[in-house]
Every structure is written in structure tokens, then in C-alpha cells.
Amino acid sequence: MPVRRTGAPLRLLLSAAAAVFASAAAAVPCPEQQAAIDASLQRIYNEWPLRASSDHPSRYVQNLASRLAADSGRPELMHWKVALVRNLAPNAFSIGNGYAFVTDGALRFVLNESELAAILAHELGHELAGHFCAPKTTTGSGGLFDLFSRPEPEPNRIGVGSLTQVIDPSKEREADDIALSLLWSAGFNPRALLDMALRLPANGPLHYLNAERVRFLERAVLRFPPAKAVSSNEFFAVKRSLETE
Template identity: 50%
Template sequence: MTPANRLSLSRNSQLRSYRLAGTQRCLAAVLGGMLLSAGPQVAYGLCLGELERSKDTRQRIDQEWPLRSSGDEATQYIQKLGVRLARYSTGGDTIPWRFFVVRNLSPNAFSIGAGTVYVTEGAITFARNESELAAIIAHELGHELAGHFCSQATYSGSPGLFDIFSAAPPSPQLQEVGAGSVRQTIDPAKEEQADQIAISILQAAGYSPLALLQVARRLPSGGETHLLDPRRIQSLERILDGYRDVPALPDSEDFKEVRRELMR
């Protein structure tokens, strides 16, 4: 069996696993609507309470963090790219995707549930090509599609945000990092699951799955950006072992223009 076939089989297995998760999310939404008809209705196949929790977190982010406007060229580009990637996922059409660009030069990306994803200007300029930027966004889609925001515990105390650029500590305990009143919860198992889904999305969308590993290996060290757990890189290397890279989609003109403008 060739490496490409092995990855294809792995991808199919992964798609089946989170297709089931997506079905369970939709079922929970239907049952929730039947049992809680007097309260807010859950739509888009999201988990019960996920939309409300995400809205609360988004309000705090809007108040504390500098965001580019929805009509901004960079924001429109990230929205377009994110929605395109979501089309290549199972269950992606049941989520109301919204993408925002944060005016911050540190390479960062995170999601807060209910299809809401944030990407910093630094993440866009950090990506050497569109495949690497797609890998960063696909990782965040993975968290959303895997139902990582279904648990109330994810939002208790500190809202659960997942960051491809942050690392889990050597111990198995969760780590919280962040700025202002919004903090990120880093769970090694969930990070690996998001990576697996991201690889499936990248391959289906025509981007190089190796881009995710390339991004991980280039992460900055020190400062406010936490070091990536070596286990994450080892996990990616294991999943992609022997995979022969194929020609990826060429960089779009939109990517080139947005990145060029942000680097001025």
C-alpha cells in the first residue's frame, strides 16, 4: 500500500468518526428543541448552549481586542478561505461560520465555538504560502467540527479557546493562556484530534497536508507565544509518515495581495 493510500484510508476513517460526532450534535439540537421549546432554539446542529456561550465570549473579545471590520479586505479574504475549507468537511454546512481578523502581529488563531474563528494579522504574514494559512484555519475548523465546545466545563470560569500556536505543558493537566478576561484552554488530546481533522480537510481541498507540520516546526519560541508541545509535532510526523507531498494549489491573488498589504 502506498503512503498516499494509507493517508487516504486514514482520512476516510477520520471522516467517519467525526461524521458520527456531527450526527450526534444534530440529534442533540433536535432533542433540545423538543425538550426546551419554551427557551432559545438550537440551530445549525450546534450543541445545546454552544451558541449562547460563544456569543458571550465574542462580546468580551469585541470589547477588549482590536478587530478589523467585517468589510475589511483581509477579513473578507479570511472569511472566504475559511468557508471554502469548511465545504470540504463533513458537517461543515451545519455550522454558521464567522471569521474575524485581530489586529495583532503575533501569529495566533483560535476558535470559541458556534463556528466563530479568529485569526491574527501575524498568522497571515507568518504563513509563507496559502497552504500554510489554510492549515492554520483548518486546525480551528477541526476543533469546531469535533464538538470541542459542547461541554459546559469548557466555558466555566475561563472560556475555552483553542490555539494552534500554544502548547500543552509536560504534565497531562490542561493549561490556560490568554489576554484580558478571555483565556485559552489547551488540551493535548483535543489538539491532536483537531490536527487529524485538519489534515483531512487540507487533502480534500487540494492543499498540502504537510503544510500543518511545516507550520508547527516554524513556530516562534519564547515571548508570549508558548512553545508547541513536542508531542504535537511527533503526532503529526506519525500521521504523515511516508506521505509523498503532491503539488498544492498555487497561492491565490487574494492571498498575495492581503499578505503584501499586511507586511507593509
């Protein structure tokens, strides 16, 4: 459901959003990454407890993702698919060419629908920025770790099953910047992304990335007027269903 907006004229904010999206000019998908993405997908399907695409939480999250993709103004992103992982650790990430994954723990972590939309908008931001069109990382996974982090022995790296993904702070900030404009365009509160960053754990070897992200978001959200998030009844129904499983 839309947020209640006040302040700057909507046309100015939409112009700002258009400028951000225009800067993300890379083509989607990226054919040169398809082999690496296919390999990552196969490992995910083999290793991870994915929810069926037909269950209620999966359908709800996919519909929300499709709404964000439609409001991005990039019709080629309408193929974007989101799968839910039966894991209680809050986590969300992309592997490129329209594939994103969100854990049950992330749905439990969010406090409102704008925060869930912010997770998805950040993943879509990576696609819009063409981050998967860059040369493959040394990990060989072809993916990015995005919204959440947990302590790992090696700085800047996150283990997800047998996949190891490298955190690139500059790409995370770029995806965040695109996500803020996308959230506003779709009728969600952009501050939700900052609100989540403020709640992330500040300990462990990756804490400096969280602090850096918070500082960036504190500045970036100032270009949007205050807005009040309104969550749908379906959002709360999905939250309740997860808490009773």
C-alpha cells in the same frame, strides 16, 4: 488553488477523511454553550481591535474558511464565521458555535496558502470534533487556545485579553487529525500543519506541547502522499497589503 497529488488513490484518502469526519458526530452548534459563547463574544467586541468584515484580508480569509466548511461535508458548518484581529502576535483560536479568530500576525507568519488553510482547518476541526459541546472549562471562557502559543506563568493556560483559555493537548491532536483530512479534501497540502508546528518557538513553559504536537503530526502526515502547495495570487496580495500597513 489545489495541490499536485501523487501516490495513493484519491478514493482511499477520501474514505479515510470520511472516517475521521464520521467520528466527529457531535451536533453543531451546541445550544448549551450559547450563553458562555455570547459572553465571550461581547468581551472580544469590547476589547479587541477587529478588522471590518468588508476589508480585503477579512473577505479573503472568510472565503477560504467557507471553502473548507463546504468541503467538510457538514452543511451546518456553513454559518462558520472568521474575524481578523489587528494584532501582530501570531494567534488563532475558536470560541464555539462557528466563531473563530485569526490575527494579522498569523497571516504574516504563514508562508503559503496551505499553511493559512491549515490554521482554519484546525479551528474547524474543533467544531467537527464537538469540543465546544463538552462541559464548560473552569475558566468560564468557553473557548480553546489552538495553533500558536506564547509563554505564560501558569502552565497550560493562555491569556487573550481578559479571557483565559486552557490548552488540552488531546483536543489539539484531535483537531489536527481532522484538519489533515480536511486539507487534503479541499486540495491543500496537509503537511502545511506540520511545517508550521516545526517553526513554532521551542522555548517557554509550553514548549513540551509543541514537541508533542510535532511528534503526532510527523506520524499523521504519513498517510498522505507528498504534495506541492500552490498559493493563489490573492494570498500574496493579502500578504503584501498587511506588510505595507
